[in-house]
Structures are given as C-alpha cells and as structure tokens.
Amino acid sequence: MADPAQMFSGLGDVAVPEPEAAPAGEGGGFFRRLVDGLSKSSRALTGQIQQIAFDPDDSEAWERLEEALLLADCGVPATVEIIGRLEARAASGALAPGADLAPALAEEVADMLAGAEARIDVSARPTVILMVGVNGTGKTTTVGKLAEHLRRAGLGVVVAAADTFRAAADEQLEAWAQRADADFVGSAHGQDPAAVAYDGIEAAVARGRDVVLVDTAGRLQTQVGLMDELAKIRRVIAGRLDGAPHETLLVVDATTGQNGLVQARQFSEATPLTGIVLTKLDGTAKGGIALAIARELGVPIKLIGVGETLDDLRPFDADSFARALLGLGEG
C-alpha cells in the first residue's frame, strides 16, 4: 500500500490510520511493484535498449533507439525530441561511444515528464475530483480504487455516479463504493449527470465528508454534444462550490496509440485538466503516449494503474516511471 502522502497532498492534520497489514504475497514495496508491473510491459523495449551498446557515431544505433521509442507509442514528435536531446548530449561529448545509453535516456524522459505537482491536492473541504475520459479506459474502476485509498488516508468519501448512460455503470460503481465504505450518490438511467454531481457535493457538505469523487460517462472527444455536457458538469460543480472541481483527471488507457494526444487536447478544451491517470500499464502496453501527452499539454501524470488489485493504483513518480519503462531497475 502506497504511503498516502505520496499520492495526496494537503492531508493536513487528518489522522492517518495505521497502514493495514498487506495481504500475504502483496508486499515488496512500492518500487518493486512498479517495476514488476512495468517490466512485463517493457520487456521488449528493455531488450532493444539493452542491446544497444550505444555508439553515437553509428547511425544504426540511433535508428534502433528510434524504433524502440516508436514501438512504445511515444509518437513521432516526442521521439524526435528525445533523440534530439540525446544527440545534443552526444555532440557535447557527454555520450561516450560504447557507454550505457540507458541512464541518459531515463534522465531525458524524466525531464520531459516532470512538471507540476504530481500529487492529488485534497486540502479543500470538500475536495471535488472529477474523472473524465473516453470509453473503456477504466474511469469507474479508478474511482473505486481511489475511494479506498482516500478512506485509508483517513478521509470521508462521497462517490457520485454521474455516468447515467452506460448500462449498469451505476451498479458497478456502487459495488466499488461499498467495498471502499464510501457514501454513494446514485442516479437513474438518463438522468442529468450534472445534477448527480451537484447532489454528490450537497451530500458531502451535509454529512461533513472530505472528498467527492465524480465518475462520468465515457465519451469520445468527437461527440460535441457529450463534450458540451462535460463542460456543463464542470460549470455546475463550480457553481455549487467555489474552487471546485479541485482536480479534473483524464483517465488514459496505456494501450492507447497516438489518438491519446487528440483526446487529451479535446478534453482539456472542454474542461481544464489537472492531471492524467494512466491505466492498464500491466499489459504489453508501454504507455509511451503519456510522454507525448505530458510533453504537449504540460499536464502531469498523477496516478498509474499497474494491475487489477487495489494496491495497483499508484502515485506517479516520473523518474521511477522512466527507469522502470526502460527496465533499468533501481538506480
């Protein structure tokens, strides 16, 4: 279980309960698990990178590096930038022939990913966290897991099911809310999602809860009507509570290709984003799209999902991420 202070800022004097004993077989510490999760996905990339006994004068070596980055879904512009940064290093003599390229690459990647505060600020009372994204990225699951993490951090949570469209989304979220012992504000199919978000905040204020998690329906960024609806949800939240939503997190599936960039761009136009949640990093997907998004929008990645269990929702750490992605282990 991650230290709540790694995932959340603004916990203040909330009494953080003693961490519960990890179930057998789930130990190993944060970094180990991150590497475990990521190494599955980065094995191919690792192989390619590690084979590079890098010689900056060898054009084929640069091509292999480019191939590895493109295969990781970093996309052409981000790949070009990384290569450019490394070429600059090589030109200044900082990359000796035959030297291990990996640490330099990790540094550059970390440099591109590091940005604003990557923790989730929960100092406001109540803090409203709005989850948005395209269909099937894992919004509802992330809301469920986040609710449990917040509970363990000693915070009272309200979960609002503003996905009033997908069949049984409400029931799915309610199951998660029960597991996390959170208050659940449900909705009827087809109900106005903004009203559900409003009710969620009302409930939190009335009952003195600390955080409201608002789950929304998946929507493709091309659906103008649904993007307008999202902007409305945001407006209603902002109208009900000054400064809210305090966090608007875009959930991005790590298997996503270059369309992830378009998604991030369009969603940030409908509602300003404060962070990215990169899910499903436990598969064969390498999540290089996160690099492309971070580079273009300057939106930090706040959480990553490296597996199915609750503890597989992790705070994001740029350096570890870059290193684990390239299979470098603890450096």
Next chain:
Amino acid sequence: MLDSLSDRLSDALGDLRSRGRLSEEDVNAAVREIRLALLEADVNFDVVKSFTATVKERALGAEVSESLTPGQEVVKIVHEELTSLMGGGSSKLELKGQPAVILVCGLQGSGKTTTCGKLARLIAQQGKRPALVACDVYRPAAIQQLVTVGGQADVPVYERGADADPVEIAAWGIEQAKQEGRDVVIVDTAGRLTVDTELMGELVRIRDAVRPSDTLLVLDAMTGQAAVNTAQAFQEAIDFDGLIMTKLDGDARGGAALSVRAITGVPIKVITTGEKLDQVEEFHPDRLASRILGMGDVLSLIERAEQLVDKEKAEELERKIRKSEFGLDDMLEQLHSIRKMGSLSSVLGMLPGVGKQLKNANVDDAQLDRVEAIILSMTPAERRDPRIINGSRRARIAAGSGRTVTEVNALIKQHQQMKKMMKSFAGGKGRMPKLPPGMELPPELKG
C-alpha cells in the same frame, strides 16, 4: 486533426502535373511522409517498415498519369497497397452449428459487452434467434450490463450470477439455448490481459466447452503499437477467426487494425461506430485504407444517408418542393436526417478534403439545436407558412425558444433562401436529400 497523407504528399512533391516518372528523390521524400503518416495512424512499426519498402519499389519509376499530380499518384499506390494488405472484400461470420456459437474476447474496456448486444441485434435482424451468455463474473455489474443490453436488443440473456464458474456458465448457456430453440449463442467473456496466464487458460477452457464457429477478438480502434502483441498472444492462446474493431466513431485512424490484419492474417469482420445498438457495420478494407490515410469515407456516408432517408418521405419532400410547399417543419426533418448520420463534425470528417478546413471552421452542432428549438416554438400553422409570422409572433417564438428575435429572423430568412434554391433545383431528381445552405455537399457527392 492530423493532416491527411494526400495533403502531406502534395506538400512534399509539389503540385506539378505531368512530371513523367517519379524520380528517386521524389520517392524518398514520399516514403518519409508515408512513414510518418502511418506511424501517426498507429500502424505497427514493423508493418510500416515492410509496407514502405513495398511502396517504394512500386513507386520508383512509376508513370505519373496525365490526370494526376505526383502526390496523387503516390497516394493511389499507397491506397491500393493498403487495401490489399487488409485483404480483399468483406468477410462474413461463419455461424455454423446448431446452435452456432460466437465467442467474444478481448482486453478490458475494448467494448466487448456493448459489441455482444450489437451482434445480437444484427443477427436477430437477419431473421435468426440469438441468445447471449454472461460469462464476465469479475467486473462488478458486467452481468447487469449485458442483461440491460440484451433487453434493449430484445434478446434473452442467460446468466447465473457472479459466483458461478465462467466455463460452467458457458456450457450451461449453450444447453439453455438448445432447449429454447435459439440458433445463435453469443458468449460474452471478461476482459483479460494477455500476460494473465490464469485468465487466458480460462478462455481456452471456455472455448473448448462451447466449440464456437466464430471466435472474435474485440479491438479498440484507438489502440497503439501494443495491438500486435495483444493479438498475437490471443492468437497463440485461442486462435481467433475474426476481428471486431470498436469505437471507430472517434477520430482515431485505426492503424492498429491494419497491423493486426497484416501480422495475424485474421480478417476484420465487423466494425462498430457508437454506443447505440444499431451502430455496427460491415467492414470494407478500402474504406479503412482511406481513413488511415485521412482521405475521408464518402462511401460509408452515402450508405448511411441512404439507410436513413425514407424513400416515401423523400418523394413527399420532392412533391412539396415542386409545389413550393416546403415549410419549416420540412426543414426540421431535413436537419434530423442529417443528424441521424452522426454529429455534424463526424459527417464532415468523412468527406475528403474537409479535414484540413475543419481545423479552422468551428462546426457547431449546438447551432442545430438552436434551430430546432426555434422551429419547435412555432405553431403548426407558422411552420407550414412562415409568412404569417409577424412581429408579436416573432417575440413569442423567441421567448419560447430562449433565443433572440434576431435569431428567429435569421432562421426565417434562411428558410426562404432554401426554399428558393430548392425550387430552382426541383427539376433534377437527386437521391440525396437537399441540404440547407452552408451544408451543401461538395460537387463530387452530388449527382
């Protein structure tokens, strides 16, 4: 929106006509652009590599047709090669056995459950009696979702709750279907990662228990480079026979589908384009090729328009236009038939060449809502004959629709112009519905 390959190639090669043969320099420049375009469309790196080699070979020394620019010539070659890479023609479901069993599998969130509902509806429309079996016992409320979707499609859903074993549920579901005389059974399974050996093993056991004639892998159109590994892993485990590509209503280019087709050799059978149950289509390789290249998808658009425009209504409309009886409610109906094709921007997105302009022109679907609100605030008599709309009526309509009198005036004026324009067109017999001004189709779509 990304630039289409044709725009890029015309930039790279210039628009000079009749340059004769493509020089090596031209071809190299073109290949660079093709490579970038394909990578941005999420075509797998290895596929891009072998593909560009093929294109290069064909393009070198190729004769540029009189009527084409060098860029267009290269696009033609690329389009042909892409289409052939995806296999010719569309490929249908086998549906063999009594009952025929379809096993649906894929990663989490790819859209399996929704797709099952769409398949059920599609198959029911073909006069068969399908049933659904709910084997996703892991995701909370997945069974309820399938039950809801089944209800919408009016197809029975066999489920035994989330505590039963998926393999047993599947086998039991087939028995149920036999007893109830169902001839197609669609088995929905839980999303699983290919690295999850336990769940992959379960999938193999489900397959062995139900012996499907069609094992379908559901693939999200937005998937990146990982699509190939995923598909290969599923192929090794259960040797699927077809791909379903979902979420093609978005603006993802869908290069992953091409890669998977190229590397596994398994055909794409069906594509889905939205959350509603009727948003499912047959797959056409040439159309996906156009989409990957950003060339628009005119054929799909025409097909959709033809499906949605009621022939009788079209004839009625034509009669009204001839008699100059085209009222505001007819205009509203026209708007509706356009909107049934999708959001205005997605409709425009299917037209070639629109992509680039769209970046600047703000296509406002909300505007259509406003037009609708104004028309709906009129009385039937006003809609039939807007000439009776005087000052006080205008004020009432504006108040009723929450718009301004100026907007009401603009709409009435637009309607007059449209009526006039239609009157002048009324001589010809178009199959497409006439569109309001500003929404006219480009010349290549007319007639």
